[in-house]
Structure formats: structure tokens, C-alpha cells
Amino acid sequence: MGNSESNRGLEWHAGDMPYSTRFGDHFYARSDGRAECAHVFIAGNGLPDRWRGRDAFTIAELGFGTGLNFLETWRQWREHRHPSARLRFVSFEALPMRAAEMRRALGPWPQLESLANALIQAWPDNAPNLFAQDFDDGVRLEVHIGEALDRVCNWREQADAWYLDGFAPSRNPDMWSPALMQAVFDHTVPGGGFATYSAAGWVRRNLAAAGFEVLKQPGFAGKRDMSVGVRRD
Ligand SMILES: C[S@@+](CC[C@H](N)C(=O)[O-])C[C@H]1O[C@@H](n2cnc3c(N)ncnc32)[C@H](O)[C@@H]1O
Numbered sequence: 616m617g618n619s620e621s622n623r624g625l626e627w628h629a630g631d632m633p634y635s636t637r638f639g640d641h642f643y644a645r646s647d648g649r650a651e652c653a654h655v656f657i658a659g660n661g662l663p664d665r666w667r668g669r670d671a672f673t674i675a676e677l678g679f680g681t682g683l684n685f686l687e688t689w690r691q692w693r694e695h696r697h698p699s700a701r702l703r704f705v706s707f708e709a710l711p712m713r714a715a716e717m718r719r720a721l722g723p724w725p726q727l728e729s730l731a732n733a734l735i736q737a738w739p740d741n742a743p744n745l746f747a748q749d750f751d752d753g754v755r756l757e758v759h760i761g762e763a764l765d766r767v768c769n770w771r772e773q774a775d776a777w778y779l780d781g782f783a784p785s786r787n788p789d790m791w792s793p794a795l796m797q798a799v800f801d802h803t804v805p806g807g808g809f810a811t812y813s814a815a816g817w818v819r820r821n822l823a824a825a826g827f828e829v830l831k832q833p834g835f836a837g838k839r840d841m842s843v844g845v846r847r848d
Contacts, residue, residue: 623710633681633712633720638782642680642720644812646836649724651812652687654835659810659843660776662688663695671701675774675802677767677790678781679708679758681720682734686727693752701753705774707763711742763790767798775804779811784818791818793825800825803846814840 624637633642644651656676657663666672676684685704692702712720714735721731734756737748746758759766763781777799781790789795791813799809800822809822814831819842823829827844834841 623712625712625716627719631719631722633716635782637710638786640782640786643683644836648681648683649687649727651835652684653691655812655841656684656778656780656810657688657691659832659841660778660808662776663691665775666692666700666702667695668697669700669775670697671703672776673703673705673772673774674776674778675767675770675799676704676706676778676780677763677795677799679706679711680780681712681717682731682738683721683724683727684778684780685756686721686724686730686734689730689750689752689754690727692754696752699753701755703755703757705757705759705770705772707759707761707766707770709760709762711746711758711760713740714738764792764795764798767795767802770802773802773804773807775807777803777807777809779809779813784813784815791815791821793821796821796827797825800827800846803827805846805848808843808845810841810843812838812841814838814842818842 624635626634626636628634718735733750742760744760749755781787784791819829822844828847829842829844831840832843
């Protein structure tokens with residue numbers, strides 16, 4: 616998956632809403648991507664409760680996109696964290712956005728402005744294989760650039776919580792394949808888990824076959840269901 620302009624196929628809807636023509640999908644809920652992140656990925660993973668009292672916590676994500684999930688997580692982390700605690704946010708992305716595109720997409724959320732400025736200032740327009748940066752509040756971001764399956768399989772660590780945020784499974788099946796869901800499971804600490812906006816049956820089956828206990832929860836903004844799961848062993 617190359618990273619040329621045409622390959623990325625980015626279009627803008629309603630001014631600042633990024634849309635992928637390559638995958639035929641928006642990057643997040645059109646109503647409010649930040650509120651969707653809070654509901655699906657943060658609350659879906661039992662956060663902030665699960666990071667309370669922890670010295671270090673690792674979140675991993677499939678699909679960095681605009682960085683919105685990272686920034687909303689950082690915003691909530693700085694409200695709740697113990698002063699010496701550290702958050703690692705590790706994301707996997709094949710088609711990194713340009714800094715100017717991120718700025719345009721993140722414009723609607725004044726709550727994130729100062730954090731978004733810090734991210735955008737550090738973000739390289741020609742992303743290397745691995746972008747790693749320490750930010751304030753004990754936050755470290757690592758973005759592995761490349762095909763998710765390859766990059767997750769080669770990642771040497773495990774996450775406490777996963778955000779599964781590929782485009783819609785019907786349009787972006789590589790981000791939900793049995794092999795990738797197995798790699799996600801293998802890179803989850805025992806007792807850790809995942810959350811995703813998707814409730815597609817085959818995605819849930821792939822996650823269950825990988826070893827997760829998979830549950831349905833109410834989805835965001837009128838969506839009936841989303842999925843969460845735990846690694847029990
Ligand atoms: C729904 S968007 C993620 C939105 C993002 N979490 C945010 O906060 O803006 C899905 C992302 O997955 C990336 N992607 C799609 N297929 C991929 C693949 N096979 N490997 C890695 N990344 C992929 C896309 O480039 C896109 O940025």
C-alpha cells in the first residue's frame with residue numbers, strides 16, 4: 616500500500632470532515648468524532664478506571680488517521696492521571712496524513728487545540744517507518760507506518776487496551792482479517808482487551824476465534840451495537 620497523494624484518496628466533506636475515496640468511508644462519526652471516541656474506544660475499554668492507580672499503561676490502535684483518538688485519550692489522561700504515571704499510545708497506520716490535513720480535520724474541537732498543536736508541530740510530512748515522540752503529561756506516541764498486519768506482527772510489546780478503528784469492515788477487510796485479529800490478541804496483555812465501533816458478525820467471529828471473550832455494547836449515537844472484548848488467560 617503506497618502513500619502517494621492519489622493512493623490516499625482524501626476528500627473533504629462539509630469543510631473539515633475527511634473522507635477516504637479509496638475506502639469509501641469517513642474517518643469517524645459525522646455527528647461528533649470526539650464524542651464517538653469517548654464512547655466507543657475510551658469507555659468501551661473501561662477507561663479511565665482501568666488506568667487509575669497504574670504507573671504505566673499502553674494503548675494500541677489500528678488506524679491513526681487524523682490523530683483524533685490519540686488526542687482525546689491524551690485529554691482524558693491528563694485529567695485523571697497520577698502525576699508520575701506514563702501513557703504509551705502506539706498506533707499502526709499505512710497512509711499517514713499530512714500535518715496540514717490533520718490541522719484541518721481537528722479544527723472543530725477547541726478542547727483539543729493545544730494538544731493538537733503539539734502533535735501537528737512534531738508530525739513529519741514524510742513519515743519514517745516509526746514516528747516516536749514524548750509529549751507532556753507522561754504521554755509517549757509511537758506510530759508504526761506500514762501495513763497493519765506486518766507492523767503489528769513485528770511489534771515486540773503488548774497493549775493493555777486496543778482501539779480497533781479501521782474503516783468499515785466491508786470496505787477495509789484487511790484491517791479486520793483473522794490474521795490481524797490474532798496478532799491483536801497475541802499483543803494484548805492477559806486481562807487486557809479491545810473496543811471497536813463495529814458489530815459486524817464476521818469481525819466478532821474473527822476476534823472470538825483469536826481468543827477474546829467478545830461482548831456487545833450499545834453503540835454511539837443511534838448505532839444499536841458496538842463490540843468490546845477481554846483476553847481472559
Ligand atoms: C477510520 S480511519 C482511523 C481514524 C483515526 N483513528 C482517527 O482518530 O482519526 C482508518 C485508518 O486506517 C488506515 N488503514 C486502512 N487500511 C490499513 C492497513 N491495511 N494497514 C494500516 N492502516 C490502514 C487508514 O489509512 C485510516 O487512516
